[in-house]
Amino acid sequence: MSTPRGQVPSSVGTYAGQIIMSGFLNRSLPLALRRGITLAPALILLFAGADATRALVWSQVVLSFGIPFALVPLILLTRNHTVMGSLANRSLTTVVASLITALASVLNFCLIGQVLLG
Structure with missing residues (x-):
């Protein structure tokens, strides 16, 4: 179905x-x-x-604004030993997560540009 x-x-x-x-x-x-x-x-x-497809695309564009606002605090909190104790991320994990967040943010800005410009 x-x-x-x-x-x-x-x-x-x-x-x-x-x-x-x-x-x-x-x-x-x-x-x-x-x-x-x-x-x-x-x-x-x-x-x-x-148009359902167009509305869906716009909804995803709007939702993409929230990704950096969710991921950046997540990275900052999970690397903090005061907050996470022994479960805090290692430096390598924080660097990789930061790179992925930066890539996701850049791709979201490209999506926003694509939808707004054409």
Whole structure:
């Protein structure tokens, strides 16, 4: 059975939003309201008749902005011996992770440029 384009990313985004709201922000909203809030943008686009493929590409461009904001603090925290103790990353791991983060960030900027310019 195949799923319509954009349904799986919407589901993942809904679940991620639900976890962030309940686990990280210590906010408790009813399940139906949480899912409604996180699904609303996708539903609005679908009901407005937007091209699903184009909307999916734009959603990925917007999501790509968050990658450096997630990876850089992750690298900084996991190399910190005060925070991680004996589980802190070694220098080589931090360097490799930093290079991968830099590459991912550059590729995201290229994606943004491609989508905006043509």
